[in-house]
Amino acid sequence: MKKKGMLAAALGTVLAVSIVFSGCSSKQTVKEGAGKEESGSKGGASKDGAVYTKLYGAEASTLNYLVSSSEGDYKIGANCIDTLVEYDSKGQIKPGLATQWSFDDASLTWTFKLREAKWVDHTGAEVGEVTAQDFVDAMKYQLSPENESANVQNLFGIIASAENYYNGQVYKGGPDKEGNVWETVDFSTVGVKAVDSHTLTYTLDKEVPYFLSSLAYIVYMPAYGPQLESLGKEFGTGADKMYYNGAYYLEEYSPQEKHVLKKNPLNYDADSVYIDEIQEIYNAEYNTIGPEMVKRGEIDYAEISADILDDWLKGEDTKNLVSRERPKTSYSYFYCFNFNPQFDAQYEPDNWRKAVNNENFRKTLFYGLNKAKEVAVIEPSNPDDFVIRSITPPDFTFNAEGVDYTTVGSMKTLEPTFDEAKARGYKDLAMKELSALGVTFPVKVLMPYNPSEINWDKECQVVKQQMEVLLGTDFIDVVVEAGPADGFLTEVRRGGKFALMKCNWGADYADPETWTDPFYQSKGDGGYDLGYKYGNIAKTIEEGTPSAEAAKEYFDLVDVAKGMKVDINARYEAFAKAEASLINHAFVLPYSISVSKYVATKLNVFDGQYAPFGVSNLRYKGQHLLDQYVSMEEYKSNKQKNLK
Known part of the structure; x- marks a missing residue:
């Protein structure tokens, strides 16, 4: 994990230019050059x-980074589309497409x-200049409901008039035949403007302490406006259906066959791109085939699964081929309870609905999961x-005094969740209360997994047995069941086809609010937003279940915290109270931070961009392809060099 001092320094860089301090000048400016580090300054020369060649086992559902919030979909966009700001290998912010x-x-x-x-284009031929209007057009595309972007909520309450424009009309007061007056919202009212071809402005709906850090996320990526207008929903449906301004362009996209990314020689920072071509080859059995291909030197990367790890670490011909991924605090894993089950009748969704709305039942499972035993897989x-007791990972962000958010206020009162005595006690209470409601036992708990994710099936079996x-x-x-490898998130999580499932969330910006995004559901005139949030907690309110008041408490606490913009300490205290409420009512079960996978790789993982939010960790820019696979000793040495 990243040292506190380093991450605090990185966060301090962001806050220094993005938080409005009382008594400061009304205008703050940052120019290119301050604190900038040359990308890929370590690790030796590339061949x-x-x-760079690797296998993959699950296909992206779309290349359209403007509409998808799934990392599997926007990995290509992360490497092919540049953002206004970037982060270097130590997590320090630096200029990207914006110079100041x-x-x-x-x-x-x-x-x-x-x-x-x-x-x-997809051949590397120049098609036009990157202009401020490209950012404006990309945001308009996302805010047009017909494009069905899953990212627009990241703009609501941030960019002035974004939500009003998305909804189409805004209430102005006065009577119509229903007693209301509504006014159509024009896009010119939205707080994004191209002042000239190279000057872009964002006007905020209110003060947003973390705004600058959020610019490294896909929601603020540009797209070539004329192409967006001509293609509409066809944008991003093929390599020839989008343009590229990043370190790479996508030469070939053959679903379930091959992806080829080529270095973009016209990129402004091409000298910091050391890998000329990236080839991703599809193979549904990549989990087992990949390590064997590494032994033969046929690919440059493979994950080493738990069932072969010991043999690889002991084998004379493989022990020096194994290293690890870069530790990161950008992801948190947790178990979600589903309050809107849409799975088949054989798994008894109505019975599950009654059970999950009983807090004592949720707490039985909450305290009954031995997380360390599962992580040990x-x-x-x-x-x-790696076990955590909160949704927000430790060392993710710090308050104005440099105090880790996970130790602030109500967060520091959170206890370890595995407790056998408590689990049995809540079981007795739950069985009595649920029996009175006609719940039948045993309650079927549908727990699906993605078969393309190494070790997930083994984790599920450990959970079931334990x-x-x-x-x-x-x-x-x-009930442990394999879901589809392709489209798993759409089919299973978003489709509500689970009872209890391990989920994850990656931070989009440097603020605890980002960890409310999977759960918080805002209330509009038509009720709470349903359908896109993990577990659909608001369903308890809609149906008036026994858990409705606890759900309202969480949503109300988040609303209060979101309203605090200037006093960072008070803001963090408020979010801590909200997160503790979510956990203490067992709406979600905290599980672990990202466990660095064991891998065989020819990349020094510490060469690449790093930030605990946004798309930085997905980029190949700055990385060198080495002549040999990195050993564990080399990995440890590279890690220590990066910490200096």
Whole structure:
């Protein structure tokens, strides 16, 4: 994990230019050059004409980074589309497409000066200049409901009039035949403007302490306006259906066959791109085939699963081929309860609906899961190091005094969740209360997994065995089932085809509000937003279940915290109270931070961009393709060099 001092320094860089401090000048400016570090300054020279090859086992559902919030969908966009700001290998912010920026607190307006940059097509041929209008057009595309973007909520309450424009009309007062007056909202009222070809402004709806850090996320990526207008919903449906301004362009996209990314020589920072070509080859059995291909030197990367790890670490011919992924605090894993089950009748959705709306039933499972035993599937040596008791990972962000958010206010009162005595006690209460409601036992707990994710099936089997032994098969029947490898999130999580499932969330910006995004559901005139949030907690309110008041409490606490913009300490205290409420009512079960996978790789993972939010960690820019696979000793040495 990243050292506190380093991450605090990185966050401090963001806050220094994005938070309006009382008594400061009304205008703050940052120019290119301050604190900038040359990308890929370590790790040795790449091979001439370096081609990086790896397998993949699950296909993206779309290339359209403007509409998808799934990392699997926007990995290509992350490497092919540049953002206004970037992060270096140590997590320090630096200029990207913007060379300088300033903020005026009187008008709540950020102004960005853009560098000269080019758009290219899938052959690498130049098609046009990158202009401020490309950012405007991309945001308009996302805010047009017919494009069905899953990212628009990230703009609501942030960019002035974004939500009003998306909804089409705004209430102005006065009577119509229903007693209301409505006015159509024009896009010109939305707080994004191209002042000229190289000057872009964002006007905020209110003060947003973390705004600058959010610019490294897909929702603020540009797209070539004329192409968006001509293609509409066809944008991003093929390599030839989008243009590229990033480190790479997508030469070939053959679904379930091959992806080929080529270095973009017209990119403004091409000298920091050391890998000339990236080839991703589809193979549904990549989990087992990948390591064998590494032995033969046929690919440059493979994950090493738990069932072969010991043999690889002991084998004379493989022990020096194994290293690890870069530790990161950008992801948190947790178990979600589903309050809007849409799974088949054989799994008894109505019975589950009654059970999950009983807090004592949820707490039985909450305290009954031995998280360390499950983490040990991936990390047998030190599983407790990765177990967490909150949704927000430790060392993710710090308040104005440098105090870790996970130790602030109500967060510091959170206790370890595995407790056998408590689990049995809540089981007795739950069985009595649920029996009175006509719930039948054992309650079927549908727990699906994605078969393309290494070790997930093994984790599910550990959970099933451990919880059924502790709680009894007279109480629960954990049903482990493989979901589809392609489209898993759409089919299973968003489709509501689970009862309890391990989920994850990656931070989009440097503020605890980002960890409310999977759960918080806002209330409009038509009720709470349903359908796109994990577990659909608001369903308890809509149906008036026994858990409705607890759900309202969480939503109300988030509303209060979101309203605090200037006093960072008070803001963090408020979000801590909200997160503790979510956890203490067992709406979600915190599980672990990302466990660094064991891998065979020819990349020094510490060469690449890093930030605990946004798309930085997905980028190949700055990385070198080495002549050999990185050993564990080399990995540890590279890690120590990066910490200096």
